[in-house]
Amino acid sequence: MKRLTRDQMAARVARDISEGAYVNLGIGLPTMVANHLPRDREVFLHSENGLLGMGPAPAPGEEDEDLINAGKQPVTLLTGGAYFHHADSFAMMRGGHLDICVLGAFQVSVSGDLANWHTGAPDAIPAVGGAMDLALGARDVYVMMEHQTKSGESKVVAQCTYPLTAIGCVSRIYTDLAVLDVTPGGLSVREILSDISFEELQQLTGVPLLRAA
Amino acid sequence: MINKTFATLDEAVADVPDGATVMIGGFGNAGMPSELIDALIAQGARELTIVNNNAGNGDTGLAALLKAKRVRKIICSFPRQTDSHVFDALYRAGEIELELTPQGNLAERIRAAGAGIGGFFTPTGYGTLLAEGKETRLIDGRHYVLEAPIHADFALIKALRGDRWGNLVYRKTARNFGPIMAMAAKCAIAQVSEIVELGELDPEAIVTPGIFVQRVVKQENK
Numbered sequence: 001m002k003r004l005t006r007d008q009m010a011a012r013v014a015r016d017i018s019e020g021a022y023v024n025l026g027i028g029l030p031t032m033v034a035n036h037l038p039r040d041r042e043v044f045l046h047s048e049n050g051l052l053g054m055g056p057a058p059a060p061g062e063e064d065e066d067l068i069n070a071g072k073q074p075v076t077l078l079t080g081g082a083y084f085h086h087a088d089s090f091a092m093m094r095g096g097h098l099d100i101c102v103l104g105a106f107q108v109s110v111s112g113d114l115a116n117w118h119t120g121a122p123d124a125i126p127a128v129g130g131a132m133d134l135a136l137g138a139r140d141v142y143v144m145m146e147h148q149t150k151s152g153e154s155k156v157v158a159q160c161t162y163p164l165t166a167i168g169c170v171s172r173i174y175t176d177l178a179v180l181d182v183t184p185g186g187l188s189v190r191e192i193l194s195d196i197s198f199e200e201l202q203q204l205t206g207v208p209l210l211r212a213a
Numbered sequence: 214m215i216n217k218t219f220a221t222l223d224e225a226v227a228d229v230p231d232g233a234t235v236m237i238g239g240f241g242n243a244g245m246p247s248e249l250i251d252a253l254i255a256q257g258a259r260e261l262t263i264v265n266n267n268a269g270n271g272d273t274g275l276a277a278l279l280k281a282k283r284v285r286k287i288i289c290s291f292p293r294q295t296d297s298h299v300f301d302a303l304y305r306a307g308e309i310e311l312e313l314t315p316q317g318n319l320a321e322r323i324r325a326a327g328a329g330i331g332g333f334f335t336p337t338g339y340g341t342l343l344a345e346g347k348e349t350r351l352i353d354g355r356h357y358v359l360e361a362p363i364h365a366d367f368a369l370i371k372a373l374r375g376d377r378w379g380n381l382v383y384r385k386t387a388r389n390f391g392p393i394m395a396m397a398a399k400c401a402i403a404q405v406s407e408i409v410e411l412g413e414l415d416p417e418a419i420v421t422p423g424i425f426v427q428r429v430v431k432q433e434n435k
Contacts, residue, residue, distance in 0.1 A: 048316065049240045050386045065242060066387040072241040083385055085392040085420075086240075086266075087324040090317030094337065118342070125304055126313050129291035132337050133317030167340040167356075 004176040011036040030102035053081025093137030101138040112170040112182040115162035135166035147175035154206030222252035236394040238370035244387035246371040268292035268300035290316035326362035327396025368398035375405040379423030395425040404432040
């Protein structure tokens with residue numbers, strides 16, 4: 001069975017981000033999406049620590065400790081970009097001004113509940129950062145994750161067993177096997193990205209899937 | 214003549230009492246007022262409640278304040294990081310209290326305090342562990358959680374330039390929490406790279422107007 005690499009997943013998400021979109025890419029896998037946006041497509045990348053118009057990583061030696069992204073990595077600002085304070089930055093998210101947030105996840109439920117901030121392990125030190133804000137931070141919230149855990153369990157679930165980040169917030173799921181839309185009737189298979197059939201995909205998924213209309 | 218500039222960092226933090234709530238700007242190391250924090254460590258105030266996005270990185274700045282056992286409680290969004298070993302050890306030993314709040318709620322709670330708002334309903338966190346026990350309300354079909362403002366006695370922030378009236382401009386993403394923390398504290402102390410003459414900052418481009426700032430000090434003046 002073919003599975004998309006992380007770079008291929010990022011390229012697949014990038015295909016669905018259109019010119020002019022205001023987009024926040026979460027820490028980790030979603031950050032890779034930026035590498036696959038065509039240079040001639042103007043997309044506004046937002047970073048919650050206070051910039052719009054985020055550019056790629058600086059050349060070695062050009063790093064500026066005052067210019068970082070939400071993952072605290074050095075970045076650059078595109079011509080036309082802007083800086084702002086934290087309350088404005090989260091108003092852009094909470095206020096529905098962003099078009100797309102792309103987030104990683106431990107689990108997504110059939111109704112679009114998201115778990116991505118805390119494993120719930122009793123000895124874990126909890127840290128939420130902007131996860132709960134990002135989950136509600138755009139008109140469309142896309143999740144990027146492997147279809148299954150390393151031990152082969154579906155990460156698409158009937159109900160999240162990890163602590164929730166937000167309820168019913170996810171609009172689309174990109175995995176290494178498929179693109180799934182969260183619809184009122186359930187998860188609809190938008191595209192299969194592997195060489196498997198609908199039935200085989202269904203067998204690997206923890207909840208009933210719908211064929212796209 | 215109004216002059217909010219202080220000659221030294223030590224003088225700027227001299228009156229921070231034990232038990233004070235102190236906001237500290239910065240997101241990671243960007244915008245962290247490390248020189249003011251070092252002055253606060255030297256000053257010796259204890260039992261502090263600290264408000265910051267993180268809980269210290271490495272062994273300097275906020276981490277050093279924690280390491281010196283001056284902090285009773287921290288209100289933050291993202292304590293656990295690869296280099297948060299000072300906080301991690303204190304937390305596991307039960308020597309520091311943690312109030313975890315989503316980052317946008319943290320920012321808005323700070324802003325609300327500075328803007329005289331008594332509380333606000335936010336969708337962030339609804340239905341999660343971090344909203345347990347909090348009042349909720351259904352508004353136009355959407356669920357919201359009531360969050361309280363965070364007031365502070367002092368704010369320590371870092372800006373690029375300031376003048377004797379307290380007007381400030383920042384540098385790139387080092388701005389982050391600075392402007393709202395200045396609003397939320399009774400006494401906002403800004404360390405700056407440069408103190409400029411009145412009028413040198415373009416009034417159209419001043420980010421924090423001086424009404425929100427009580428003290429300005431050059432960051433290399435120990």
